[in-house]
Amino acid sequence: MLEAHPGGAAIESAALLACIDACFDCAQSCTACADADLGEDDIGMLIRCIRLCLDCSDLCDATARIVTRQTAADLDVLRVTVEACAVACRVCGDECERHASHHEHCRLCAESCRRCEDVCNAVVAAIG
Amino acid sequence: MLEAHPGGAAIESAALLACIDACFDCAQSCTACADADLGEDDIGMLIRCIRLCLDCSDLCDATARIVTRQTAADLDVLRVTVEACAVACRVCGDECERHASHHEHCRLCAESCRRCEDVCNAVVAAIG
């Protein structure tokens, strides 16, 4: 879709594409992980995981939409958005990591968070 | 991720998986199409396309989240949600179709809408 845009991309488009994909993937993983947590017997241990997954999903979702848009892009808005998303992914990934050995959904979600954190940081670097 | 959920899926899971993927894909396509429309010279012809893409993206996004959740699923909520999503995809797909020969992003978006409409209808059928 990005190539079908009438204008050019604001920054290097490989980084943008990877970021869009990772944000949508991470939003989905975090929604699924928070939901799976709700079905676990040890839910009492997973409260922080649920909370952070909900936050991370919301922020990844907003970030995916904002990074997808190419018309009249504002680099300040883009930068602070992906920076915030990277922090949410780092904190959520750390929490999911703690439960990765007990819950496969936490292990998978931690991976999505790591990947999303990395590509968000790559976009920050590409913006300069 | 769905297989990592501690409980079983509320309905046949292949239909759910296809629906989740199609909703996330269509949300992304509609966000990108609305944005590309904003960059086109004939934007005056694309107002309804932009409007419907924004609606369809919002509804696909909510639907993707709701269908992703497996814990304590409510089939009434699930049914009306995917039904609404199917209608939004049909109407948006029809509009994008009208511009498909002029704009590649509209052609791609119409395809995403059609696929999402189909899988949403398949989930409605699976719910019964």
Added chain:
Amino acid sequence: MLEAHPGGAAIESAALLACIDACFDCAQSCTACADADLGEDDIGMLIRCIRLCLDCSDLCDATARIVTRQTAADLDVLRVTVEACAVACRVCGDECERHASHHEHCRLCAESCRRCEDVCNAVVAAIG
């Protein structure tokens, strides 16, 4: 804001305004109730409440955005959206009601859900 729109409203605007306000209010209440549930000692009794509040919040949020938009409105999309929202509010309101005597946030959330269900149904009636 609605009065500042260059075109007229697609349907009777008092119903639309009430719907927009109630959807934003209910989205906020459901987000807060799901979060408060996560902090309760009897969280095991509140799993379905959390789940339905997350769904209802997502659908109210999408509905609020769609009803807010007045340009090139499509009545089919509008109708199925508010219909779906009314169902989500009814089911979520019923569940919150069950916990209203134990948790003030559930009592308040049930009220928001009832109000939102009512105004969504009023919009459906206004569309005809």
Added chain:
Amino acid sequence: MLEAHPGGAAIESAALLACIDACFDCAQSCTACADADLGEDDIGMLIRCIRLCLDCSDLCDATARIVTRQTAADLDVLRVTVEACAVACRVCGDECERHASHHEHCRLCAESCRRCEDVCNAVVAAIG
């Protein structure tokens, strides 16, 4: 609703409440302004306004949800989120301001953006 939460607020609650209200209000204003822009004759002058309103609405919406949540709050995530929201509100408010004399919806939206920027910055200050 915040007072009905079983735990205490992570930071001073008056700032949080003001932030939640302003974020929901700004999300709604930006959605309405982008939509009203689409109905204006001088839409060609409003492309950047539409784009920034869509971004600002998405970020305000995610921020409102994240700030609403009190259970197991993470101050790093909270801080970067409200910081990003403040930037989006500043940039969007500046753009809406440029059209405030021609379009009442832009004037109202600029006001919502300013208020939201201020309260987001107040939350950043309260976090310290």
